[in-house]
Amino acid sequence: MKPPPPPVNKPVEENYSVGSVGHQIPTLASSIRVTYSPAYTLVPTYECFNRCSYCNFRVDPGTDTWMSIRQATQKLDELKGTGISEILILSGEVHPNSKNRADWLRHIYFLCELALTMGFLPHTNVGPLTYDEMAQLKQVNVSMGLMLEQLTPHLMTTVHRHAPSKEPAARVQQLEWAGQLQIPFTTGLLVGIGESEDDWKETLRAIARLHHQWGHIQEVILQPHSPGTQQADIGQAFQLTQMPQLVAIARDLLLDDIALQIPPNLVLQPEILLACIREGARDLGGISPKDEVNPDYPHLSADYLMQVLHPHDIEIVTRLPVYPTYESWLSPRLRSAIHQWKQPRQQ
Numbered sequence: 001m002k003p004p005p006p007p008v009n010k011p012v013e014e015n016y017s018v019g020s021v022g023h024q025i026p027t028l029a030s031s032i033r034v035t036y037s038p039a040y041t042l043v044p045t046y047e048c049f050n051r052c053s054y055c056n057f058r059v060d061p062g063t064d065t066w067m068s069i070r071q072a073t074q075k076l077d078e079l080k081g082t083g084i085s086e087i088l089i090l091s092g093e094v095h096p097n098s099k100n101r102a103d104w105l106r107h108i109y110f111l112c113e114l115a116l117t118m119g120f121l122p123h124t125n126v127g128p129l130t131y132d133e134m135a136q137l138k139q140v141n142v143s144m145g146l147m148l149e150q151l152t153p154h155l156m157t158t159v160h161r162h163a164p165s166k167e168p169a170a171r172v173q174q175l176e177w178a179g180q181l182q183i184p185f186t187t188g189l190l191v192g193i194g195e196s197e198d199d200w201k202e203t204l205r206a207i208a209r210l211h212h213q214w215g216h217i218q219e220v221i222l223q224p225h226s227p228g229t230q231q232a233d234i235g236q237a238f239q240l241t242q243m244p245q246l247v248a249i250a251r252d253l254l255l256d257d258i259a260l261q262i263p264p265n266l267v268l269q270p271e272i273l274l275a276c277i278r279e280g281a282r283d284l285g286g287i288s289p290k291d292e293v294n295p296d297y298p299h300l301s302a303d304y305l306m307q308v309l310h311p312h313d314i315e316i317v318t319r320l321p322v323y324p325t326y327e328s329w330l331s332p333r334l335r336s337a338i339h340q341w342k343q344p345r346q347q
Contacts, residue, residue, distance in 0.1 A: 034277060034309065035259070035319040036302065039086035039286030040079055042072055042115070044107055044126075048092030050163035054193055054235055056228035057293055058092050072111055076118045085341050086123055086321040087115040089141075090292055093127035093165055105133055112140035116337060123321040125186075128165050131177045138183050142322040142334050143218065145186035146174050151206055152199040159193045159233070172206060179214025184326035188221025188261070191246060192238025200246060204253040211255060218323045219259040219283055222246055222276075226266045228296040240267055244275040251280035257325070259283045265297045270308050277314060284316070 045066045048058035076087070089111055094104040112122040124137050125145040137144065149155075151168040160166040178185040189203055204220075211217040224238035243262070250260055261283040262276045287299050306316050320341055327335055 031313045031315060032277060032282075033315045033317055034282055034284060035317055036284040036305075037086045037286045037319055037321050038082075038084045038302075039088050039123075039288040039321070040075075040084050041088045041090050041286075041288055041290065041292045042075070042111055043067060043292055044089065044091045044104070044111060045094075046092050047094070048127075049095040049098070050093055050127075050160075050165055051232070052163045052166065053159045053161075053233035054225060054227075054231050056230040056295055061094075061098075064092075066107060067111070069110060069114060072114055073118075076115060076120065080119070083318075084288075085121050085318075086286055087112075087120040088286055088288070088321075089115075089122055089124040089126065091126040096130075105129075105136070109136060109140060112137065116140055116334075119337075119340065121321050121337060121341065123186075128170050128174050131181070134174075134177055134181055134183065138181055139331065141183075142320070142330060142338060143184040143186065143326070144178065146171060146178075147188045147190060147221065147223070148172070148175070148203055148207065149188075149190040150193065150195045150199050151203045152195050155194055159235075172210070175207070175210045175217075176214075179210060179216045182214075182329040183216060184218050184322050184329060185216050186219045186221065186261075187217060188219075188223055189246075189250075190223050190225060191242075192225030192236065197249070200249060201253065204250055207258075208254050211258060216326070217258050218326060219261050220250060220254060221261045221263070221285065222250060222281070223263055224266050226294055226297055228294060230295070240269060240272050243267055243272055244279045247276045247279040247281050259323070261285045263291075263294075264305060265291055265299045266294060273308070274312055274314075277309075283319075286321075 045064050046057060046059045047061045047064045049061055089108055091108060094101050108124065108126055112124060115122045121142045122140060123143045124141050148171050153168060175187060187207060189200060207217060207220060224240060224243060227234045227237050247260055260281045262281040264273055264284050267273050287302055291297055291299050309316055320338060322338065327338055
C-alpha cells in the first residue's frame with residue numbers, strides 16, 4: 001500500500017487520526033521522537049540586493065511593496081486558535097549602506113513586536129546583521145537564525161558571485177555575535193550548489209567550534225538544493241540518496257545537543273527520510289502553509305508525516321521555536337510568552 005499523496009499543509013490540529021501506511025523500509029529498533037514547529041512565515045519584503053543564482057525568493061530592490069503592519073495584523077489575527085506558535089520573520093536583504101536599512105530593521109522589529117503582542121513567538125532570519133542590530137532584535141525574538149550554507153570561498157565566483165553577503169567570514173561573524181549575545185540560534189548547510197563532501201565537513205566543523213565556545217546552536221538544517229521555477233540558473237538538484245550520509249557526517253562532527261533538521265518537503269521519498277532519521281535527524285523544521293524559500297515544494301501536513309512515520313515507531317510532536325535549554329537566556333517578557341504556550345500542554 002502506497003502512502004497517500006502528500007497534501008499541502010493545513011492549520012495545525014491538536015489530535016490526528018493516524019492510519020497505517022506501508023513502506024519497504026526496515027523498522028527502527030526503538031521508538032524515536034521527532035519534532036516540528038507549527039509555524040507561519042511573514043515576509044516584510046522580497047527585495048534583496050544579493051542575486052544568488054539558485055534563489056527562488058528574491059525580487060530586485062525597488063520592485064516590491066513592503067508588508068504593512070495592518071496586513072500583518074490581519075494575518076496574525078486569522079492565525080489565532082490554529083495551533084501555530086512560531087512566526088518566522090523572513091526577509092530579503094537590504095544593503096548595509098542603503099538609505100532604507102534603518103527603516104527596514106525598524107519594520108522587522110515592529111513585526112516581531114506585533115507577533116509577540118498577539119501571542120506568538122517570533123523567530124527572525126533576515127540575513128547578516130550588525131552586532132547592534134542583533135542586540136535590538138534579541139529583545140523581541142525567542143530565537144534567530146542564519147544559514148551558513150557553505151564556507152568554501154570558490155562559491156563566491158560561481159553561485160554567489162553576485163551575492164556579497166554570502167562572504168563566508170561575514171556569516172561566521174554573525175554566528176559569533178549570536179553566541180556573544182546569547183541568542184538561541186539556528187544555522188545550516190545548503191548542499192548541492194557546487195561544494196564537495198570536504199566542504200560539508202569544513203562548514204560543520206566551523207559550527208561545532210562556535211557551539212563549543214558559546215553553546216548557542218540549537219539546531220542545524222541540512223537543506224538539499226531543490227531547483228525551482230524562479231531561479232536564474234536551474235543547476236542540478238542535490239542527489240537525495242546522499243542525504244543519509246550527510247546526516248551521519250553531521251551527527252559525527254556536531255555535539256549531541258544540536259538537533260539535526262531535515263525539511264521533509266524537499267526529501268519526499270519516505271525511505272530516504274526514514275534513513276535520515278535512522279542516522280540521527282530529529283527535527284522536521286517549521287511546518288507552515290508555504291515554504292517561502294522553496295515555493296515549488298509545498299510543506300507536507302503534520303498528519304501525513306505522522307502516517308509515514310508512525311508505522312516505524314517514530315513519534316512526531318510539536319515544539320516551540322526555542323528549545324527548553326535556552327529559555328533561561330531570554331528576558332522575563334519572552335519567558336512569559338513561552339510559558340503561555342506551555343500552559344495548554346500541562347492541563
